[in-house]
Amino acid sequence: xxxxxxxxxxxxxxxxxxxxxxxxxxxxxxxxxxxxxxxxxxxxxxxxxxxxxxxxxxxxxxxxxxxxxxxxxxxxxxxxxxxxxxxxxxxxxxxxxxxxxxxxxxxxxxxxxxxxxxxxxxxxxxxxxxxxxxxxxxxxxxxxxxxxxxxxxxxxxxxxxxxxxxxxxxxxxxxxxxxxxxxxxxxxxxxxxxxxxxxxxxxxxxxxxxxxxxxxxxxxxxxxxxxxxxxxxxxxxxxxxxxxxxxxxxxxxxxxxxxxxxxxxxxxxxxxxxxxx
Amino acid sequence: xxxxxxxxxxxxxxxxxxxxxxxxxxxxxxxxxxxxxxxxxxxxxxxxxxxxxxxxxxxxxxxxxxxxxxxxxxxxxxxxxxxxxxxxxxxxxxxxxxxxxxxxxxxxxxxxxxxxxxxxxxxxxxxxxxxxxxxxxxxxxxxxxxxxxxxxxxxxxxxxxxxxxxxxxxxxxxxxxxxxxxxxxxxxxxxxxxxxxxxxxxxxxxxxxxxxxxxxxxxxxxxxxxxxxxxxxxxxxxxxxxxxxxxxxxxxxxxxxxxxxxxxxxxxxxxxxxxxxxxxxxxxxxxxxxxxxxxxxxxxxxxxxxxxxxxxxxxxxxxxxxxxxxxxxxxxxxxxxxxxxxxxxxxxxxxxxxxxxxxxxxxxxxxxxxxxxxxxxxxxxxxxxxxxxxxxxxxxxxxxxxxxxxxxxxxxxxxxxxxxxxxxxx
Numbered sequence: 001x002x003x004x005x006x007x008x009x010x011x012x013x014x015x016x017x018x019x020x021x022x023x024x025x026x027x028x029x030x031x032x033x034x035x036x037x038x039x040x041x042x043x044x045x046x047x048x049x050x051x052x053x054x055x056x057x058x059x060x061x062x063x064x065x066x067x068x069x070x071x072x073x074x075x076x077x078x079x080x081x082x083x084x085x086x087x088x089x090x091x092x093x094x095x096x097x098x099x100x101x102x103x104x105x106x107x108x109x110x111x112x113x114x115x116x117x118x119x120x121x122x123x124x125x126x127x128x129x130x131x132x133x134x135x136x137x138x139x140x141x142x143x144x145x146x147x148x149x150x151x152x153x154x155x156x157x158x159x160x161x162x163x164x165x166x167x168x169x170x171x172x173x174x175x176x177x178x179x180x181x182x183x184x185x186x187x188x189x190x191x192x193x194x195x196x197x198x199x200x201x202x203x204x205x206x207x208x209x210x211x212x213x214x215x216x217x218x219x220x221x222x223x224x225x226x227x228x229x230x231x232x233x234x235x236x237x238x239x240x241x242x243x244x245x246x247x248x249x250x251x252x253x254x255x256x257x258x259x260x261x262x263x264x265x266x267x268x269x270x271x272x273x274x275x276x277x
Numbered sequence: 278x279x280x281x282x283x284x285x286x287x288x289x290x291x292x293x294x295x296x297x298x299x300x301x302x303x304x305x306x307x308x309x310x311x312x313x314x315x316x317x318x319x320x321x322x323x324x325x326x327x328x329x330x331x332x333x334x335x336x337x338x339x340x341x342x343x344x345x346x347x348x349x350x351x352x353x354x355x356x357x358x359x360x361x362x363x364x365x366x367x368x369x370x371x372x373x374x375x376x377x378x379x380x381x382x383x384x385x386x387x388x389x390x391x392x393x394x395x396x397x398x399x400x401x402x403x404x405x406x407x408x409x410x411x412x413x414x415x416x417x418x419x420x421x422x423x424x425x426x427x428x429x430x431x432x433x434x435x436x437x438x439x440x441x442x443x444x445x446x447x448x449x450x451x452x453x454x455x456x457x458x459x460x461x462x463x464x465x466x467x468x469x470x471x472x473x474x475x476x477x478x479x480x481x482x483x484x485x486x487x488x489x490x491x492x493x494x495x496x497x498x499x500x501x502x503x504x505x506x507x508x509x510x511x512x513x514x515x516x517x518x519x520x521x522x523x524x525x526x527x528x529x530x531x532x533x534x535x536x537x538x539x540x541x542x543x544x545x546x547x548x549x550x551x552x553x554x555x556x557x558x559x560x561x562x563x564x565x566x567x568x569x570x571x572x573x574x575x576x577x578x579x580x581x582x583x584x585x586x587x588x589x590x591x592x593x594x595x596x597x598x599x600x601x602x603x604x605x606x607x608x609x610x611x612x613x614x615x616x617x618x619x620x621x622x623x624x625x626x627x628x629x630x631x632x633x634x635x636x637x638x639x640x641x642x643x644x645x646x647x648x649x650x651x652x653x654x655x656x657x658x659x660x661x662x663x664x665x666x667x668x669x670x671x672x673x674x675x676x677x678x679x680x681x682x683x684x685x686x687x688x689x690x691x692x693x694x695x696x697x698x699x700x701x702x703x
Contacts, residue, residue: 099549099550100471101471101550102550102553103553104553105475105479105556105557108481108557109479109480126549130549148539150537238557239545244546245544245545245546246543247530247539248539249534
């Protein structure tokens with residue numbers, strides 16, 4: 001009787017090569033792939049999703065023995081969205097890469113100067129299938145949210161505006177999703193200087209007249225200097241998917257529970273859920 | 278030497294698997310090493326398999342695969358050799374009994390190493406003569422049920438050596454007085470991280486481990502409320518998956534909300550690459566009520582983080598040199614945890630000094646150094662010859678009687694049952 005089922009899998013012959021990533025505080029990324037450079041190797045960032053909008057090809061050059069390096073400088077635009085990371089030899093489409101070490105410590109508390117013209121954020125992380133992707137945000141201007149406070153049935157948000165100036169009548173709008181055109185506006189105070197702002201959004205008006213299972217309100221900052229509305233978002237750190245991590249308490253308002261949340265794109269919204277009685 | 282590991286499931290995730298892979302990979306530099314996995318449910322191991330190590334399995338549980346054996350009639354009958362006291366008994370069967378038994382009876386190795394009590398019992402009872410038998414304990418003897426301890430006392434006398442991960446656990450095994458069985462404490466190893474150590478300048482405390490009650494993250498969150506009252510600029514990240522049973526994650530979420538810590542304490546979920554998370558912090562925290570070893574403490578130290586840990590049994594106090602490369606604080610005491618964290622948060626120079634000491638002292642857990650200690654144990658036993666341990670049924674009976682005398686009536690009953698079973702299977 002044979003006691004064991006022999007199988008040929010010896011050692012770690014993982015199919016996809018690994019790539020190490022290092023982020024710098026300006027938004028640049030360095031990719032290191034263990035491979036030799038006998039052919040022209042290219043690191044390809046390919047726009048993920050239904051309408052593939054493009055491709056960024058970065059040359060891989062020898063950085064050390066058996067190590068190839070590609071650099072994505074912060075100055076190279078990467079449209080907002082998810083980008084697959086592939087390794088290509090020659091002109092082929094290339095193969096997806098597995099994440100190796102991700103040194104993203106420089107992203108943890110990113111503080112661009114308040115006069116930063118445009119905010120470029122690129123966070124490399126493994127998607128659900130385990131392969132490496134880069135989530136990119138490119139915003140100008142940008143309204144970054146910070147701490148959220150809860151006093152009574154309302155939320156108070158602190159934030160900072162980059163790439164634009166405040167006028168005398170800065171405000172925040174909650175816009176109901178779904179095309180009803182409902183908008184609720186509160187004043188934003190901008191006393192602190194350096195782009196800092198804060199506003200308090202009472203919940204009652206957001207829950208008033210709730211006629212659905214849920215209402216989702218998207219929050220926009222209106223700097224007030226003729227500048228178009230800026231979507232509130234939290235992107236200046238190393239966390240690509242905020243929704244399950246930055247979680248806030250719900251508060252009863254009328255016959256609803258109201259709570260702020262981050263969308264899949266890390267934009268700040270407020271959800272109003274009907275309470276079943 | 279030809280060294281053969283026997284592992285529950287090499288294709289899954291877990292501390293024992295990681296530790297076995299590390300050790301096997303190091304040993305494979307100088308020896309012929311194989312890992313035999315009782316079960317296989319994936320095509321590829323989840324953790325990167327060690328280079329130069331042969332990996333094979335005894336039972337194929339890959340659903341939809343051509344070799345699937347999960348519906349084998351013998352696999353539906355409860356195991357008899359694999360001890361009932363081992364928490365994995367329900368996953369074992371007559372089929373595993375037969376396959377493991379046949380594997381050990383025919384094994385072509387100089388040293389065979391078991392990695393959990395149930396497999397150690399198999400090795401003690403069924404390894405063919407002439408092979409050195411080593412049983413590894415990755416948890417602790419005192420943490421096992423009475424039933425399992427009885428089974429251990431009954432079977433382990435037929436091992437050549439037991440290795441534990443702490444000195445305290447080695448002492449517990451020595452107290453069993455298993456005659457002729459060598460007991461050595463060899464800690465788990467942690468490889469040198471591939472990232473540069475933490476700079477120590479971020480205002481972030483990092484904790485990591487499965488969200489289960491034994492980790493006492495509730496204690497850590499409460500302690501962090503005291504930290505935030507003094508230093509609102511510091512934050513805490515807890516990495517780890519929720520518990521499959523119970524709802525520790527939900528309980529922690531509620532606690533964070535109740536304490537108003539949603540801007541300061543974050544439940545991060547599973548981290549694919551923990552080293553990449555440690556280096557973002559400048560201080561690590563462990564608040565468990567029990568740690569068999571304390572793998573995350575060593576991992577954090579190897580990334581250049583001093584660790585504030587509760588002085589719980591058994592591992593932390595054998596890893597941390599209190600006041601030198603980290604802090605040991607009273608187990609279960611919120612104020613003590615908060616004070617320990619604040620001591621290192623408020624004093625940057627002290628924190629950086631301890632960080633450097635942690636980096637230096639944790640080198641002793643390097644896989645090469647740890648593998649050498651295991652290798653010395655295996656080598657000495659191999660040189661002495663394993664014949665002593667496998668002198669046939671007489672010797673076996675002697676050990677059985679001794680185990681029975683130690684553990685009283687329960688073990689006697691067990692022995693009687695096992696003699697009966699032997700009669701049946703003969």
